[in-house]
Amino acid sequence: MTKKDQDPRISRRKFLVRTGAAGVGATALTGLATQTGNADVPKWNRTADVVVVGSGASGLPAAIRARDLGASVIVVEENTDIGGHGIISQGNVSLGGGTPMQKKFGIEDSPDQVYLENTKPEHVHTRYNDRAVVRAFADHNLEAYDFLVANGVVFVETRPIRVPAEGPMTLRRQTARPWSQDLKETINNTAGSGVMRPLEKSARAKGVEILLRHRMTRIVRQNGTSGRVLGVAVKNLKDNSVVNIRARQAVIACTGGSSSNLVIRTIYDPRLTEEYQVGCEPYSRQSGDAEQQGMAIGASLGSTSNMRTESYLQLTKPTFIGCRYGYDRWKPGGPFFEQAGASGISVADYQDVICVDMLGKRFYDEMVGTHLFNTDGRPDPVFVYLAAALSSAVIEVNRVKQRGGGPIWAIFDADAVAREKWDPRPPFVDTANGYFFSADTLAELARKLTGNKYQKVPMPPAALQETVTKYNSYVDTGKDPDFNKPTPKYKIQTPPFYAAWATPILHDTYTGLRVNEKFQVMDVFGQVIPGFYCAGESAAGFALHGLGRAIVGGYIAATNAAKESKQRT
Amino acid sequence: MKATARAHQTNLYLSQAVPPEIEAGTFISIKVKASCPRGCDLRGTHVDVVTADEVVATGELVHHDGGRNETGTIELPVPSHVGEHAWSVRLARHESVGVLHEESSIPLAFKTIPHTFSVAVWDVPSAVPIGRAFHVKVGVHCSSACRLAGRLVGILDEEGRRVGEARLGDTPWPGSTSLYWAAIELTAPETEGVSMRSVAFADNETEPPHEAVPAGFTFRVDKAPEHSVTARVVEQQTGAGVPDVEVRLGRYATMTDEHGVASIALPTGTFEVTIRKDGLQAQPLTVAVNGDVALDIEAVTVPTRAELDARIFDDYPWG
Numbered sequence: 001m002t003k004k005d006q007d008p009r010i011s012r013r014k015f016l017v018r019t020g021a022a023g024v025g026a027t028a029l030t031g032l033a034t035q036t037g038n039a040d041v042p043k044w045n046r047t048a049d050v051v052v053v054g055s056g057a058s059g060l061p062a063a064i065r066a067r068d069l070g071a072s073v074i075v076v077e078e079n080t081d082i083g084g085h086g087i088i089s090q091g092n093v094s095l096g097g098g099t100p101m102q103k104k105f106g107i108e109d110s111p112d113q114v115y116l117e118n119t120k121p122e123h124v125h126t127r128y129n130d131r132a133v134v135r136a137f138a139d140h141n142l143e144a145y146d147f148l149v150a151n152g153v154v155f156v157e158t159r160p161i162r163v164p165a166e167g168p169m170t171l172r173r174q175t176a177r178p179w180s181q182d183l184k185e186t187i188n189n190t191a192g193s194g195v196m197r198p199l200e201k202s203a204r205a206k207g208v209e210i211l212l213r214h215r216m217t218r219i220v221r222q223n224g225t226s227g228r229v230l231g232v233a234v235k236n237l238k239d240n241s242v243v244n245i246r247a248r249q250a251v252i253a254c255t256g257g258s259s260s261n262l263v264i265r266t267i268y269d270p271r272l273t274e275e276y277q278v279g280c281e282p283y284s285r286q287s288g289d290a291e292q293q294g295m296a297i298g299a300s301l302g303s304t305s306n307m308r309t310e311s312y313l314q315l316t317k318p319t320f321i322g323c324r325y326g327y328d329r330w331k332p333g334g335p336f337f338e339q340a341g342a343s344g345i346s347v348a349d350y351q352d353v354i355c356v357d358m359l360g361k362r363f364y365d366e367m368v369g370t371h372l373f374n375t376d377g378r379p380d381p382v383f384v385y386l387a388a389a390l391s392s393a394v395i396e397v398n399r400v401k402q403r404g405g406g407p408i409w410a411i412f413d414a415d416a417v418a419r420e421k422w423d424p425r426p427p428f429v430d431t432a433n434g435y436f437f438s439a440d441t442l443a444e445l446a447r448k449l450t451g452n453k454y455q456k457v458p459m460p461p462a463a464l465q466e467t468v469t470k471y472n473s474y475v476d477t478g479k480d481p482d483f484n485k486p487t488p489k490y491k492i493q494t495p496p497f498y499a500a501w502a503t504p505i506l507h508d509t510y511t512g513l514r515v516n517e518k519f520q521v522m523d524v525f526g527q528v529i530p531g532f533y534c535a536g537e538s539a540a541g542f543a544l545h546g547l548g549r550a551i552v553g554g555y556i557a558a559t560n561a562a563k564e565s566k567q568r569t
Numbered sequence: 570m571k572a573t574a575r576a577h578q579t580n581l582y583l584s585q586a587v588p589p590e591i592e593a594g595t596f597i598s599i600k601v602k603a604s605c606p607r608g609c610d611l612r613g614t615h616v617d618v619v620t621a622d623e624v625v626a627t628g629e630l631v632h633h634d635g636g637r638n639e640t641g642t643i644e645l646p647v648p649s650h651v652g653e654h655a656w657s658v659r660l661a662r663h664e665s666v667g668v669l670h671e672e673s674s675i676p677l678a679f680k681t682i683p684h685t686f687s688v689a690v691w692d693v694p695s696a697v698p699i700g701r702a703f704h705v706k707v708g709v710h711c712s713s714a715c716r717l718a719g720r721l722v723g724i725l726d727e728e729g730r731r732v733g734e735a736r737l738g739d740t741p742w743p744g745s746t747s748l749y750w751a752a753i754e755l756t757a758p759e760t761e762g763v764s765m766r767s768v769a770f771a772d773n774e775t776e777p778p779h780e781a782v783p784a785g786f787t788f789r790v791d792k793a794p795e796h797s798v799t800a801r802v803v804e805q806q807t808g809a810g811v812p813d814v815e816v817r818l819g820r821y822a823t824m825t826d827e828h829g830v831a832s833i834a835l836p837t838g839t840f841e842v843t844i845r846k847d848g849l850q851a852q853p854l855t856v857a858v859n860g861d862v863a864l865d866i867e868a869v870t871v872p873t874r875a876e877l878d879a880r881i882f883d884d885y886p887w888g
Contacts, residue, residue, distance in 0.1 A: 194784060319628070348847065348874045373744060413691075419815075419848065440710040440741075440748035443687030443782040447712070461687065461782050473787040475695075476763045478820060487841075491819070493691040493710060495745050 033317030040224055042233060048209070050561050051232055051247040053216045053290065056084020056535030057547045058254035058554035060199040062145070063208045064151055065558035066252075071455040073208045073368055076234050076246055078215040079284065081335075083187065084256050085537070086547060088280040088328060091176035091191025093148070093155075094548035097141035101174050105159040109170045114138035115337040117169050118544060125167040128303065132542030137542065137552050142560075144552045165313045165451045165545045172548070183334040187283055190328075190356040195547060204218040213237040216289055218296070219251060219532065220244070222326025225298035225523075228567065229531035250531045250561035253290035253521075254554055257509030257537030259314070261288025268307035268511070271390040273404055275454040276315075278506045279327035282339040286509055290538040294513045299532070302514030302540030313507050313545050315386050317368075321410050321437040322429035322500035327507070332427045341428035345422045345500070351489045352416040354471055355389075355502055358406030358455055360446055360464035362471065363392035365485040389504050395457045407454050410502035411445070411468065414494045424498055435501035440469050445497045452501070468492050508545055512538035520559035531564065533557035576669035577605035579660055582614070583675070584639060589812040592713045593681040594649035603630055604637040604662050611638040611665045618645055618677060620656050651681050652843075684777055685712040688722075689748065689785035695820045697757040698793040700834075705786070707735070708742050708750035709770050711779065719751040719848045720800035723769040724753055731769070732756070757790045764788055789820060794834035800864040802829045802844055802851070811868060815845040818856070842866065848873035 005345030049071035052063045060082065063073045083089075096102060115138035120126040147153070153176050160171040165389040176194030179185055186193035191232035204210065211234070218233035231246040258264035260281060265272040265288070291301065307314060318326030323342035330340035337343075347353060350366040357363050364385040390405040397436055417424055429436035434452035439445035448456050472491040474480045480488050513534045514522040521532045542549060584600035601616045610633045611729055618626045627638035648654060659674040669865045689708045707722050723734040735751035742748040758764055767785040802814045802825050810829020815822055818833065818840035825831040839857045844866060851868040 088773065346878050349845070419845075440708065440745040441687035441689045441782075441784075443685070443784075444710055444712065447685075462683070465687070465782055465784055469785055469787070472693075473763055473765070475820070476787050476789040489822075491693065493689070493693060495689045495691065495742055495748055497689070 005169060021146065024272070029531045041220060041222070041230060042244045044231060045243045046074065047231075047246040047248065049247070049249045050074075050252060050558065051076065051250075052252045052254060052534075052558075053232065054084060054256055054463075055082040055085030055200070055210060055252035056254060056256050056536065057089075057195065057286070058149060058256075058557075059084070059252075060086075060196065060203055060554070061147065061535075061551045062252045062254055062554035062558040062561075063210075064199060064203050064206060065147065065555050065560045066249075067206045067208050068205070069152050069559065069562035071249060071558075071562045073203075075203070075208060075210045076214045076216050076232065076245070077210060078237065078287065078289075080212060081187070081316075082200045082210060082212070083192070084284045085192075085280045085286070086550070087187055087196040088190060088283055088355075089192035089547060091194045092147075092163075092173045092546060093153075093176065093195065093551065094162075094169070094172040094544070094546045095141045095148075095174065096172035097138065097144060097145075098168055099145045099158070099160075099172075099174070101155055102160055102170075102172070104157070105171075107160060107171050109172070111138045111141065111171060114141055114172075117167070118542070120168075124169055127307070129543060130303070133515065133519075133541040134520075136517040136556055137544075137549065140552050140556050141548070144548075144555045147555060148195070148199075148551065151202040153195055154198075160319055167544070169211045173546070183331065187336060188328055188331055188334050192547075195551075209232070211236075211243075212528060214243065215334050216253075216255075216293065218244075219253070219293045221297040221529070221532075225389045227530070229297070229529060230567070232561065237283075244402070247531065248566040249564040250533055252519075252533040252535065252554070252557050252561055253294065253513070253538055254286055254534070254536050254550075254557075255290040255538050256284065257286035258288030258291045258512060259286040259506040259509045261286065261292070264288040264291050265307070265506070265509075268304050271405060272506065275405060275407055275503055276506045277325055281325055281327075283336045286537060288538075290534055291512050294521060294532070294534065297529070297532075298531060299521050300524045300526075301512065302522070303511045303543070304540075306510040306540070306543045311372070314510065315390075315504050315506055317382065317385070318344070318502055321344050321502040322424070324430060324433060324435050326501070326503065327505050334507035337427070338438070341433050341435065345420070345424070345428050348420055352420055353412040353500075353502075354412040354492065355462065356409050356411055356459075356467055357389070357392040358395065358409075358449075358457065358459060359393050360459045361392070362467055362469055362483060363388040363408075365480070365483045367485055388502050397456055406456065407449070407452060408503045409449065409459075409499045409500060411442070411464070411492060412498050412500075413492045414496055415490065416492070417498070419490070425523045429500065437499045438496045440495050440497075441465075442492075442497050445499050449499060454503075479542050508543075509537045510543040511540045513540060515539045515541060518560040519553055531567075533561050571647075571659050576662075576671050577609060579603060579605050579611075579670050579673040581658055581660055581673050581675045582637075587677060587679050590680050590682045591647050593647060593651050594684075595645060595647050595713050597645050597679075599629075599643055599658075599677075601617060601628060601640045601658055602637045603639075605670055607668075608636045609666050609668060609670070611670065614660065614665055614670075615660045616640060616661055618643065618656060618824075619659055619663070620654075623655065628854070632887045640702055642871070644803060647679075648681055651683055651778055653680050653732075654678065681777075683806070684715060684779045686710070686770055686779050686781040687712070688770060689780070690768060690786040692752075692782065693786055693788050695822065696789045696791040699761065699790055700757055700759050701793070702754055702756050704752045704754050705788075706742075706750055707768055708748040709737060710745070710748045713777075714747040715779075716747075719768070722751060722753070722781050724739070724755060725767045725769050727765055730765070734840065751838075757769045757788070761790050761792065764790055792836040794836050796835050796837065796858050796861050797832060798835055798856075799830060799832045800825075800842070800866055802831070802849075802868055803848075804865045805867045805869045811846065811849060813846060814849065816866070817843045817845070844868060848876075 004124040050066040055077040179193035179197035323344035368382040446459040446461040446464040535557040536550035582602040630638040655679040662672040708862035733753045737749035785881040814825040816831040
């Protein structure tokens with residue numbers, strides 16, 4: 001690293017010398033919070049009234065809204081293209097309160113109803129939602145819907161629906177019309193393009209400047225951890241140059257959650273170790289940038305229990321196995337297919353496979369579905385499967401015993417391939433990167449799994465052999481005394497044998513920086529951090545799945561940010 | 570140019586570390602890098618891989634990047650006995666580009682380990698009538714893909730008695746890399762229930778030595794089938810018979826023919842009847858079998874898996 005590239009932040013050593021009183025035992029966060037008198041403001045390269053970090057389902061609405069209210073706006077986006085999770089999504093936008101589409105299909109709704117349904121004390125989704133944040137959300141649903149339409153989003157004329165992941169709500173889910181069939185534009189040919197591309201087009205037409213391949217590396221606060229937020233330090237990923245952007249009114253962080261950030265996600269849940277991929281990767285990462293840089297200037301996290309993995313849509317079985325990124329079916333020919341590695345194969349009947357942990361042992365009934373919620377809002381048994389997957393293996397690495405998840409492998413035989421009509425070859429499965437293996441015997445299969453980088457210890461060949469022999473005997477008896485898989489039907493016996501990556505996938509973060517009803521970020525003392533807003537998956541307080549919350553959050557944050565007085569210095 | 574009085578020291582490196590354990594009688598590939606402090610071009614010089622008393626392999630330095638020189642891939646035959654081996658890689662004292670270069674050597678230590686046999690047993694019938702003969706297929710694979718044709722493989726019962734054996738065939742099982750296999754005839758016990766058998770395949774006389782991963786299998790012994798069940802699967806809307814449907818009665822399963830008809834022989838008992846075919850669904854039903862039975866199974870057409878995959882995110886619960 002050259003001197004020029006170094007993070008301009010004060011070093012830990014300098015910090016201790018200057019503050020003295022912070023004490024050696026103080027945590028970084030507490031220490032920083034007590035720091036005083038250090039401006040550490042860089043030389044600015046660019047200036048805008050509002051700087052938005054991230055160009056996803058919160059970022060672009062925030063940028064357009066701020067621009068509509070007269071602010072000059074720069075959007076910083078680390079990816080090669082806009083859209084974040086939003087463009088990979090299926091373009092379903094849950095907005096209610098009585099939208100034109102709801103009215104067209106005779107669905108009665110009101111802002112109060114939106115509020116009440118999202119604060120139900122009985123339901124697992126809604127019981128702890130921040131009432132003030134939800135009230136603001138409810139009161140801006142209609143405006144946000146109109147805003148989307150005014151900025152080019154076209155909704156398909158079908159009756160709005162609801163999905164269990166969004167709770168027991170009035171029918172609000174409306175789907176955008178896909179932007180095109182071109183994989184270069186849609187990325188993976190999904191209707192999320194019908195939300196994000198029109199917003200991009202509108203933002204650019206209105207004069208929003210979007211800096212692609214630019215990553216926010218620091219949020220600059222007046223006195224380090226006190227005073228206003230003044231702007232952001234950004235790294236141009238194309239040439240590694242530093243671009244410091246001053247924000248005269250506000251910085252709005254819309255970085256999409258932290259599920260891809262190992263440091264942040266293990267704050268919430270120590271079981272979320274490195275092996276878990278995140279939905280929408282490898283296109284879009286939930287980078288945790290807002291959370292990390294926000295905490296560095298004294299911001300607080302909020303509602304951290306929302307990231308626990310047994311009640312919401314944070315973690316699921318993979319929809320497609322035999323590939324690393326098994327949430328979406330990545331389409332060959334798309335701009336990110338090479339990074340995705342394979343499109344994966346879906347399991348029609350989990351009678352065809354057993355799932356084993358990294359030590360070759362089963363851990364739960366494979367038949368549990370991906371249906372996450374019972375209609376009454378109680379979690380489904382799949383959560384118990386997932387909890388077992390996250391902590392089933394005890395391994396010893398460098399003489400230290402560890403308990404954790406590790407890879408989960410779906411094990412099956414040639415008969416299962418025939419029944420499922422799978423084609424166990426690339427591009428359907430990822431053999432090149434170690435997410436799919438085949439072998440003449442089960443013992444040989446176990447030996448090969450070290451070809452996967454997350455298989456930290458070899459799977460004992462005899463253990464997998466024994467697991468399958470035992471499982472096959474359950475087919476003979478028709479009963480699974482270990483995990484009560486209902487009437488095991490098929491033996492795993494005919495060579496060749498296969499192991500497909502079936503490790504659970506992380507999804508929504510549902511928490512992040514604590515915000516108030518204006519989506520201003522709060523500090524660790526419960527005070528507003530002036531000039532700093534956060535919306536979408538990086539904002540805490542409201543665990544509603546989907547694009548609706550992200551869009552409305554960005555819209556409200558920008559509405560308030562654009563009202564801030566413009567700082568002169 | 571004349572050789573100068575002062576010779577250059579030389580250094581050797583392995584381009585990649587050798588695995589600490591290597592299966593006996595196989596090969597490993599190495600590349601060796603050589604350099605001197607002046608970065609001389611040593612191309613054309615040979616490096617030797619040597620044991621205590623002989624040269625095992627030789628490689629020529631063929632690449633020079635301005636600093637280091639590197640050989641091409643050198644294939645090393647690994648001893649076929651098990652044990653520790655302390656070899657070395659040696660660059661002899663020699664003259665390159667008119668300069669004398671000193672000898673150097675580095676150790677090449679590894680351990681040879683036995684190969685591993687592992688076994689698969691398949692085509693085990695879902696239920697075998699009491700006392701009847703039946704066949705299973707048994708395949709044996711060597712971790713180093715040794716040819717195992719003609720070797721004897723045996724089956725032992727729960728008391729360790731040899732109850733069947735055969736010699737492995739000449740060609741590996743289709744779709745496998747080196748699974749040599751044989752069909753073995755066995756006889757079901759005289760009692761109902763689940764029986765266990767183990768596979769015996771150890772050959773201590775061969776070089777290199779092999780270890781075996783223990784393997785066994787179970788099978789279900791039932792009363793002899795006395796009744797015939799004929800099931801016809803029809804599509805509810807069209808009334809047409811549906812071919813290639815798996816019809817399952819308890820642990821007994823078969824496929825429908827081109828007319829949608831499946832026949833199966835069953836012992837007396839009560840069975841749950843289920844079907845399986847992509848894009849087809851039927852309510853499970855229970856049937857008591859104490860004589861010949863003819864069944865009509867009404868099935869409805871549902872979306873195929875490909876159709877469900879295409880709209881998996883539209884319906885539930887994502888996006």
